Amino acid sequence: MDSEKMGKYIAKLRKQKxxxxxxxxxxxxxxxxxxxxxxRGKGIPDIVNLEELANVFGITIVELINSGKDNADADKNYADCEEEKRELALYKEEIEKYNMRRKKLHKSITIICVAVGIALITAGIYFLKNPYMQTSEAVRGSIDGPTAVYFVKKQPAVGNVISCITGIVCIAAGVALTVKDTRNTSKIR
Incomplete structure (x- = not known):
């Protein structure tokens, strides 16, 4: 695959459209x-993008890879050649595996984002409701036995509010990733 020829071919098809x-x-x-x-011929599309480019331009993947040369012959030979059919099947299988790995990764990231977000929001709300934190403890003796004395300090609310906001952002990021992944999946099919 010649990246410069493919690049010129992609530019030509884009301009035709x-x-x-x-x-x-x-x-x-x-x-x-x-x-x-x-x-510019400085790179070639990823394996997933080849199929999407071919769909946008209304051509076969083979035609895109061959940069348009011998289009009629390539299509005829492609239909008759079992080896090329197997290669295309392997290519589609690789795309499917890639998409499944990407989906699993996105689900994992979403779960982590939502879990962290819930933990941050829960902690923020808890400490907003209970702003006093124990800073030290002292045990003093008295006539009737030891007495515990606790010293508390009121925590500023700013940190807890920031914790809640960060939690909301984490949850929103997880949901956005899921929505984007769902949209991309529907576009591919």
């Missing part, structure tokens, strides 16, 4: 800098 780099990037969930990098 009257799209800017930003519009193409938005359709396949990458940055416009990534599209620019591909078009």
């Amino acid at each position: 009257n799209m800017t780099q930003k519009e193409l990037a938005d359709k396949i969930n990458v940055t416009d800098k990534a599209v620019s990098k591909w078009e």
